Amino acid sequence: MGFMTLNDEYHDNPKPGIAHRVSGGCDADRTGQRTARRTGLFDRALWFDGLHRHCLAAQAPHIAYAAEDGDAVKLYLIDNGRAGMLAMANWYSFIWRPVFGGNPDASRRRALLERTARRLPRETHRIVLSPVPDEDGSASLIAETFAAAGWLVSQTPCDENHVLHLDGRSFDEYWATRPGQLRSTVKRKGNKGVVDLRIETVFNAGSWLDYETIYARSWKPEEGNPDFLRWLAAREAEAGRLRMGIASIDGQAVAAQFWTVENGTAYIHKLAHDERHIQASPGTLLTHALFSHVIDTDHVDLVDFGTGSDPYKRDWMEDVRPRYRLEMLWPKAPLAWPYLAKHRMAGLAARFGKD
Numbered sequence: 001m002g003f004m005t006l007n008d009e010y011h012d013n014p015k016p017g018i019a020h021r022v023s024g025g026c027d028a029d030r031t032g033q034r035t036a037r038r039t040g041l042f043d044r045a046l047w048f049d050g051l052h053r054h055c056l057a058a059q060a061p062h063i064a065y066a067a068e069d070g071d072a073v074k075l076y077l078i079d080n081g082r083a084g085m086l087a088m089a090n091w092y093s094f095i096w097r098p099v100f101g102g103n104p105d106a107s108r109r110r111a112l113l114e115r116t117a118r119r120l121p122r123e124t125h126r127i128v129l130s131p132v133p134d135e136d137g138s139a140s141l142i143a144e145t146f147a148a149a150g151w152l153v154s155q156t157p158c159d160e161n162h163v164l165h166l167d168g169r170s171f172d173e174y175w176a177t178r179p180g181q182l183r184s185t186v187k188r189k190g191n192k193g194v195v196d197l198r199i200e201t202v203f204n205a206g207s208w209l210d211y212e213t214i215y216a217r218s219w220k221p222e223e224g225n226p227d228f229l230r231w232l233a234a235r236e237a238e239a240g241r242l243r244m245g246i247a248s249i250d251g252q253a254v255a256a257q258f259w260t261v262e263n264g265t266a267y268i269h270k271l272a273h274d275e276r277h278i279q280a281s282p283g284t285l286l287t288h289a290l291f292s293h294v295i296d297t298d299h300v301d302l303v304d305f306g307t308g309s310d311p312y313k314r315d316w317m318e319d320v321r322p323r324y325r326l327e328m329l330w331p332k333a334p335l336a337w338p339y340l341a342k343h344r345m346a347g348l349a350a351r352f353g354k355d
Contacts, residue, residue: 207253245286
């Protein structure tokens with residue numbers, strides 16, 4: 001097992017494709033049964049490379065790594081100084097989880113992650129990971145293996161993820177189950193013929209400029225890192241995964257959405273509309289068109305609306321999955337003691353609050 005910086009392995013990696021062969025773990029289907037884990041954008045080395053370069057460059061990258069007989073695990077982390085280490089993730093990350101390579105079974109995954117956890121006290125006293133999923137068992141596996149290695153672990157919900165499982169449905173079958181008000185809006189505004197819609201799968205600099213202009217005029221806060229989003233859209237387009245939606249009125253773009261499609265999943269990354277044209281509902285019409293495209297053309301079986309509790313997501317999605325924050329403290333490290341004391345005080349306060 002080793003500990004390495006991102007620069008060692010990926011910024012100058014002459015064979016980056018090797019790092020993309022990720023596997024391991026499993027997702028739970030809607031009955032709770034384990035299924036083969038979907039690997040995708042948020043597991044790839046290219047994702048972490050771009051995220052660090054554009055968004056997290058001020059913090060030194062670290063990869064905690066263990067390997068055995070062709071199987072491996074990597075934890076992509078960043079240095080947070082005296083506060084320990086953090087997951088290499090931010091608001092653009094739908095998930096963060098260990099990345100497994102090779103074809104490890106459940107026992108091997110557990111062993112690899114526990115070996116990594118036993119090595120990490122040499123590097124840090126505290127690790128905070130989020131947003132970690134558990135429908136694939138990631139949060140539970142991290143908590144169990146780090147606890148077995150001697151870390152004190154706390155796991156708390158930190159966000160939620162809205163998703164749609166198609167379960168073989170066509171778009172028409174899905175659409176028939178949407179709220180009546182939403183279906184009525186799409187029908188009324190669509191019949192007026194005011195809004196023109198297009199979906200692009202090739203990166204177009206002009207369309208991306210339209211998106212940035214629309215975003216600046218929307219209700220959304222200032223974009224955290226527009227250069228990263230542009231880089232990501234261009235890279236995903238090269239791989240054929242981009243789905244860029246543009247809605248126009250009289251030739252002027254008034255709504256835009258950035259989706260990607262991969263391994264049977266459609267990811268909704270960004271959406272925005274120009275507030276001056278809200279009466280025409282261009283954003284709603286564009287969302288309708290993109291759902292139709294990814295369901296009936298791309299034949300996805302899952303649509304992922306990312307993190308966040310925005311009420312409008314419930315009109316389009318059917319299931320909500322929790323995302324977790326895990327904090328691991330090494331009890332023998334003096335730098336961890338203030339955090340341990342804080343947890344103990346919080347526990348006492350909660351106990352007294354129940355009395």
